[in-house]
Every structure is written in structure tokens, then in C-alpha cells.
Amino acid sequence: MGSKAGELAREQAYFDLAHKQREQSRAALDEATRAAAHGGAAAGIRRDASALQSQLGSPGDQVAFGRFDHEDGERWYVGSHLILDDEKNVLVINWKLPAAAPFYKASHRDPLGVTLKRTFECTGNTIDDFVDVLFSQVALDGDGPDGSLLRELSRSRTGHLRSIVATIQAAQYDLIRAPLDQVLVIEGGPGTGKTAIALHRVTWLLYNHPDRLRAADILVVGPNPTFTHYIRTVLPALGEQEVLQRDISLLAPDVRRGRPEALAVARIKGDAGMATVLARALRSRVGSPESAERLQIGSSFLTLPGADVAQAVVSCKNTPGPYAQRRARLRDLIIRLVEERGGHLTGGNPSLDNLVERLWPQLTPQSLLSSLFGSRDRLLAAAGDDYSAEEIMLLRRRSADRLSEEVWSRDDLPLLDEAAFLINGQPERFAHIVVDEAQDLSPMQLRSIARRSSTGSLTVVGDIAQSTGVWARDAWDDVLASLPETLPASVQSLRYGYRVPRQLYEFAAQLLPIAAPGVTPPVVVRDGPALPGIHRVDPDERAGRAVSLALAHSEEFRFVGIICTGESRVEVETALAANGVVWSSADRGELGRAINLVSPHEAKGLEFDAVIVVEPEEIVADDERGHRLLYVALTRTVGYLDIVCVGDPLPLRPVTPGTEPETETPFDPALIEKVAAAIALRIRAQVPPAQHDDVLAELRRLLQE
Numbered sequence: 001m002g003s004k005a006g007e008l009a010r011e012q013a014y015f016d017l018a019h020k021q022r023e024q025s026r027a028a029l030d031e032a033t034r035a036a037a038h039g040g041a042a043a044g045i046r047r048d049a050s051a052l053q054s055q056l057g058s059p060g061d062q063v064a065f066g067r068f069d070h071e072d073g074e075r076w077y078v079g080s081h082l083i084l085d086d087e088k089n090v091l092v093i094n095w096k097l098p099a100a101a102p103f104y105k106a107s108h109r110d111p112l113g114v115t116l117k118r119t120f121e122c123t124g125n126t127i128d129d130f131v132d133v134l135f136s137q138v139a140l141d142g143d144g145p146d147g148s149l150l151r152e153l154s155r156s157r158t159g160h161l162r163s164i165v166a167t168i169q170a171a172q173y174d175l176i177r178a179p180l181d182q183v184l185v186i187e188g189g190p191g192t193g194k195t196a197i198a199l200h201r202v203t204w205l206l207y208n209h210p211d212r213l214r215a216a217d218i219l220v221v222g223p224n225p226t227f228t229h230y231i232r233t234v235l236p237a238l239g240e241q242e243v244l245q246r247d248i249s250l251l252a253p254d255v256r257r258g259r260p261e262a263l264a265v266a267r268i269k270g271d272a273g274m275a276t277v278l279a280r281a282l283r284s285r286v287g288s289p290e291s292a293e294r295l296q297i298g299s300s301f302l303t304l305p306g307a308d309v310a311q312a313v314v315s316c317k318n319t320p321g322p323y324a325q326r327r328a329r330l331r332d333l334i335i336r337l338v339e340e341r342g343g344h345l346t347g348g349n350p351s352l353d354n355l356v357e358r359l360w361p362q363l364t365p366q367s368l369l370s371s372l373f374g375s376r377d378r379l380l381a382a383a384g385d386d387y388s389a390e391e392i393m394l395l396r397r398r399s400a401d402r403l404s405e406e407v408w409s410r411d412d413l414p415l416l417d418e419a420a421f422l423i424n425g426q427p428e429r430f431a432h433i434v435v436d437e438a439q440d441l442s443p444m445q446l447r448s449i450a451r452r453s454s455t456g457s458l459t460v461v462g463d464i465a466q467s468t469g470v471w472a473r474d475a476w477d478d479v480l481a482s483l484p485e486t487l488p489a490s491v492q493s494l495r496y497g498y499r500v501p502r503q504l505y506e507f508a509a510q511l512l513p514i515a516a517p518g519v520t521p522p523v524v525v526r527d528g529p530a531l532p533g534i535h536r537v538d539p540d541e542r543a544g545r546a547v548s549l550a551l552a553h554s555e556e557f558r559f560v561g562i563i564c565t566g567e568s569r570v571e572v573e574t575a576l577a578a579n580g581v582v583w584s585s586a587d588r589g590e591l592g593r594a595i596n597l598v599s600p601h602e603a604k605g606l607e608f609d610a611v612i613v614v615e616p617e618e619i620v621a622d623d624e625r626g627h628r629l630l631y632v633a634l635t636r637t638v639g640y641l642d643i644v645c646v647g648d649p650l651p652l653r654p655v656t657p658g659t660e661p662e663t664e665t666p667f668d669p670a671l672i673e674k675v676a677a678a679i680a681l682r683i684r685a686q687v688p689p690a691q692h693d694d695v696l697a698e699l700r701r702l703l704q705e
């Protein structure tokens with residue numbers, strides 16, 4: 001038996017022992033549940049036992065994913081659950097315990113007393129292999145990615161993000177464990193692990209703050225249903241079944257969706273000033289009484305002086321609280337006025353109902369918005385000094401004949417949510433909220449999130465270089481300004497890119513000086529299998545080539561994304577259908593198993609083994625920050641990247657649809673400054689400080705040549 005085989009057998013024996021102990025604990029918990037079959041205590045015991053059982057995972061789970069040996073002779077196995085033997089000795093520690101920190105934090109530069117870190121690859125509880133890192137006291141020249149991370153990164157992708165608990169890197173681990181009481185912004189380039197880290201942070205916080213957080217206290221918000229679907233298996237895999245994961249549109253009332261929206265309208269609807277507009281619109285719905293109000297009570301009539309009724313209305317207007325609650329209060333005040341005059345109201349009274357409805361009409365979020373958008377006068381009155389008549393009139397639209405037939409746009413949804421808040425009051429709140437792809441959210445969307453925070457504790461995830469759309473951001477301050485400010489905020493960057501292989505990232509990063517000059521590109525940790533494939537084709541070959549490339553990748557069992565928009569999208573769909581290819585479209589809310597058609601906006605946060613980007617110029621033209629959108633598209637790949645185009649495979653100048661690019665570009669000093677700043681940032685990020693001067697001198701020489 002070779003030494004590795006011997007070591008494998010020894011480790012397997014340990015795994016078997018830990019497995020046996022774990023299953024004994026499970027059996028004991030089963031026994032406790034059965035023993036408590038009677039009496040009132042039974043339900044409580046069963047609940048506690050099943051909570052403890054869920055902390056043990058499933059019988060088929062591997063007991064550990066790692067081990068580390070300390071120079072003082074101690075050896076610790078690290079897994080998803082704490083496992084003890086009969087004498088209460090620890091066989092495996094839970095990765096969320098502080099004792100597991102050296103497994104993640106030890107490095108060649110600072111081994112923290114760790115001599116060996118071992119990462120196991122298992123099928124169930126059977127160890128297939130392990131990868132060792134031997135920490136040396138001799139300082140090596142760096143901490144490159146270890147073998148277990150590289151193996152993990154090279155695994156084929158599916159339609160779901162995976163747990164990375166065995167290979168969390170030191171800087172990522174620090175963010176997972178960062179204090180709860182803050183707004184933590186995790187930023188970083190594509191594939192630096194922001195989403196994975198935010199989700200692992202959820203389980204870490206739950207484990208380490210049991211007194212303050214239960215799973216039901218946490219909300220994870222994603223940008224769209226496809227993304228939420230993509231990430232939804234990570235938390236359950238980490239043992240958290242109960243955390244609510246929602247795409248942002250689901251925070252709004254349940255209405256018919258799908259109305260397209262012009263950019264100028266979307267911009268106004270997303271603006272924080274709309275909160276004041278809606279509050280004004282709601283207030284203006286409250287009416288004034290006549291000089292005397294006559295009510296029929298039974299067979300007689302009773303007259304209330306208008307001044308008394310008006311006073312009741314003013315008092316309700318000035319009372320804080322939701323509109324519906326104040327309406328109920330107005331009704332009570334009017335009943336009191338009736339009783340003061342000797343009237344007795346028993347049961348329902350239509351004339352009272354009519355009066356209350358005239359003074360304080362019953363409204364739903366939909367009826368408030370629909371009547372506002374449908375009326376010139378209401379819009380002008382609600383605009384106040386916040387919007388010009390021209391701006392507010394952009395919102396005007398014909399209401400549907402029936403409210404239930406109204407179709408709402410994505411930009412209407414946060415307005416409906418705001419209206420629901422104003423009318424019905426506070427929605428369910430959460431003690432910690434994770435917001436992913438936060439860089440694109442409008443102030444009104446951020447308000448929707450902010451009002452659901454009970455503590456001000458948030459984890460906000462995103463990348464400025466990928467910020468596109470109407471609310472494209474250049475700094476986090478704009479996002480933070482719309483979030484709760486009760487707790488301090490801190491922006492933490494992840495530096496290493498794990499998804500995109502070096503050759504492909506370097507290609508995409510050429511866009512950065514134009515797309516996001518202030519952003520430092522990530523340092524990529526690995527090489528990929530191929531250079532980008534650039535396929536310049538005739539217009540009539542474009543879709544066919546994209547489809548044949550997709551099929552070729554798919555035949556190699558690669559998970560494929562075709563990213564395109566506009567004309568190419570229509571062509572590609574036709575070509576897929578004509579070739580009898582089975583594909584999934586990301587706009588249907590989830591990815592398929594093999595070939596997926598994805599718009600560049602939908603592609604955010606997703607990844608594929610092979611990506612085919614069709615007509616980059618069209619993608620650039622699809623957004624005001626189109627170079628960022630193309631950067632997103634090019635950075636979705638874990639392995640292969642093909643670009644199929646008639647035009648420029650990497651348009652580095654703004655392209656406006658319908659116009660030919662100029663043949664001669666005059667020197668733009670601002671652009672040159674941006675490029676120089678971006679090069680300087682890259683040098684700072686990738687070259688040790690001592691060599692900065694030499695590298696800059698060499699660069700200067702090359703530029704002069």
C-alpha cells in the first residue's frame with residue numbers, strides 16, 4: 001500500500017468512526033422523540049430534538065471537509081457539524097466555530113502555527129482524495145491558490161451556485177465573520193465570490209448570534225427570479241432551510257407585471273422624490289365635509305355640524321400612522337359625534353359608510369397609483385416643487401378599464417410597495433438583510449429594502465464596474481444614502497477573481513478604462529483551458545455560428561450561456577429552433593441544464609462553463625453604460641469564451657445604434673487620463689510596491705517606442 005493510499009485508509013477509518021458517532025447521536029435523538037410521545041412536553045421535546053437533528057445534517061453527508069495540524073501536535077477535523085465521541089471528545093469541529101479559524105486563515109506568510117492543511121474530496125462519507133498544503137516556516141514568495149481551490153474551481157457548473165465552505169479563502173473568511181452591527185458593503189470584480197460570501201455570512205451570523213437572529217429574521221434579496229433561483233440551493237446546503245430569499249420585485253404587492261417602460265419614465269419612477277409625490281397624492285384624496293352632514297340612523301335623521309366633522313378630519317390627517325388606520329379612526333370619531341348628539345349606531349350604517357368614503361376613500365396601492373397616473377390634475381398637484389410639469393407628465397397613462405387588468409412595469413413595483421406602506425403600514429421586518437447586485441437598484445427599490453430592516457444591519461453586495469441601467473452608480477455613497485444609517489457602514493473589497501480564467505479576464509478587462517476607470521481589477525488566480533475564440537462572420541452566418549458553437553460546447557457536457565440582445569437575439573432564437581436545439585431562456589425565471597439564452601442584463605451574477613457572446617456592439621448599444629454591460633457578459637465564463645460578431649469584437653469606443661463609428665478618432669485627453677489612471681491602478685494591484693518605479697519606467701519606454 002503506497003503512502004497516500006495508507007493515509008487515505010487512515011483518514012477513512014477516522015471518517016467512519018465520526019460517522020458512527022454522529023449516527024448514534026441521531027438515533028439517540030430519535031429515541032428522545034419517541035420517548036416523549038405523550039403529554040404536553042412532547043411537542044417541545046420533539047421540536048428541540050429535530051432542531052438538534054438538523055444540526056447533524058443528513059446521514060449521507062461527509063463528516064468533515066478539512067483537517068489542520070498544529071505545531072503543538074493538535075489535529076482538528078473541520079466539517080459542517082460538531083461531532084463528539086462517547087467521552088465528549090471533539091471528533092469534528094463545526095466550521096462556524098472560532099476554533100476553525102486557522103483552517104481558513106493560515107497562509108505561507110503567516111501559518112498561525114498550522115503545519116498542514118488538508119482538504120478532502122468525498123462522495124458521501126467516502127474519501128476519494130485529499131489535497132495537502134504544507135506550511136513552511138520559510139517565507140515563500142506568495143500564497144497562490146492551493147490545489148483544492150483550483151480543483152473546486154475547475155468543476156463543471158450547473159444552474160446553481162455551490163457552497164464553498166471547504167475552500168473559503170482568508171480574505172473571504174474575514175468578511176463572512178465581519179461584525180453584525182453594520183452596513184457591510186462587499187464589493188469586488190466579477191467572480192471574486194461576493195455572492196458566495198454573503199450567503200455563507202448568513203449561516204455564520206445565525207450560528208454565532210443565536211440570541212439575536214433566527215433564520216426567519218433574515219431576508220436575502222436578489223435582482224430577478226433567475227438569480228434567486230440560481231443561488232437558492234446554497235443556504236439549504238449549509239443547513240439553513242428557513243431563510244427567505246426573494247427577488248426584489250416580490251417585495252411589491254402581487255399585480256400583473258410586464259409593462260415596458262421608457263428610460264425617462266423609469267428614471268423619475270426610481271427617484272426618491274417619488275416617495276413625497278405619493279404621500280402628497282394620498283393626502284390629497286382626503287376630502288372636506290359639507291357645512292352640515294346629514295346621516296340617516298334607522299328611520300330618523302341626524303345632522304352633524306360640518307365644522308365638527310372637519311375637525312375630526314384634520315385630527316386624523318395630523319395623526320401619524322398608515323392611511324387605512326387613520327380612516328378607521330375617522331370613522332370612530334364620527335360615531336362619537338353621532339353619540340354625543342344622542343344617536344345610536346348599531347351594526348352597519350350605509351349613510352355613515354358613504355360619509356366616511358367621501359371624506360377618506362378606501363384605497364389600495366393599485367387604485368392610488370392608477371388614479372394618480374390617469375389624472376393630469378392629480379399628477380400636477382402631487383408633483384409639488386419636486387418635479388416640473390413636463391417631468392411629472394411623463395408618468396401620465398390611460399388606466400385600464402378594470403383595476404385588475406392594469407399591467408404594471410418593473411419601475412411601478414417599488415411605487416406600489418411605497419403606497420402599500422403609506423396605506424397599510426409597515427411590512428414584515430427582518431433583523432438582517434442581504435442585498436445582492438445592489439449596484440443597480442433605484443433609490444425607490446432601496447427604500448423598499450430599507451423599510452424592511454428592523455435593525456439597520458445589512459450585507460450589501462455588488463460591483464461598481466458592473467453597474468448599469470438607469471441608476472448606474474460610480475460610487476457606493478449613492479447606494480448607502482438610500483439605506484438605513486442607524487449603524488456604521490463599511491465598504492470592503494475582495495481582490496482575487498476566482499471565476500474567470502486569466503486569458504479571458506485580460507481580454508474583458510480591456511474595457512475597464514472606459515467602463516469604470518476608477519475600479520481596481522481583481523487579481524485572477526488561475527489560467528483557463530483556452531484563449532477567447534473570436535469569430536468574425538458575415539451577417540447571415542452569425543446566428544448559425546453561435547448555435548454551432550453552443551452545440552459543440554454542450555456535446556462536451558459544458559453548461560452553456562449564449563449572451564445576446566436586440567437583432568442577434570431574435571436571429572439566435574430562430575436558429576436554435578430551426579436546428580431543433582432544446583434551450584432555456586433566462587427570462588423564464590431559471591436556467592436549464594445545457595444551453596441557455598441570456599440577455600446581458602439577466603446575465604449578472606450568473607456563470608457558465610462556456611459563454612458565447614454575440615455581437616458585442618449590440619450589447620454596448622443596449623445600455624447607457626454599455627461597456628459595463630459587455631464587461632458583465634464577457635466575465636460570466638468559468639472556462640471558455642467565444643465571441644461571434646459582424647462588427648467589432650471588443651468595441652472600445654461608444655457605439656450609438658444606427659450610426660457608423662468614426663474612422664478617425666481625435667485624441668480625447670479625458671479618455672487618455674482615464675486609461676493612464678486605470679493602468680496605474682492595475683500596476684498598484686499586481687506589482688509589489690518595491691517594483692512600481694521599475695515597471696512604470698519600462699511602461700514609459702514601451703509607449704515611447
Ligand SMILES: Nc1ncnc2c1ncn2[C@@H]1O[C@H](COP(=O)(O)OP(=O)(O)OP(=O)(O)O)[C@@H](O)[C@H]1O
Pocket residue numbers: 149152153161162164167168169172188189190191192193194195196197463466498499604605606607
Ligand atoms: N473560495 C472559493 N472556493 C471555491 N469557489 C469559489 C470561491 N470563491 C468564489 N468561488 C467561485 O467563484 C464563482 C464566482 O463566485 P460568486 O458568484 O460568488 O462571485 P461574485 O463576486 O458574486 O461574481 P459577480 O460579480 O459576477 O456576481 C462561483 O462559482 C464560486 O463558487
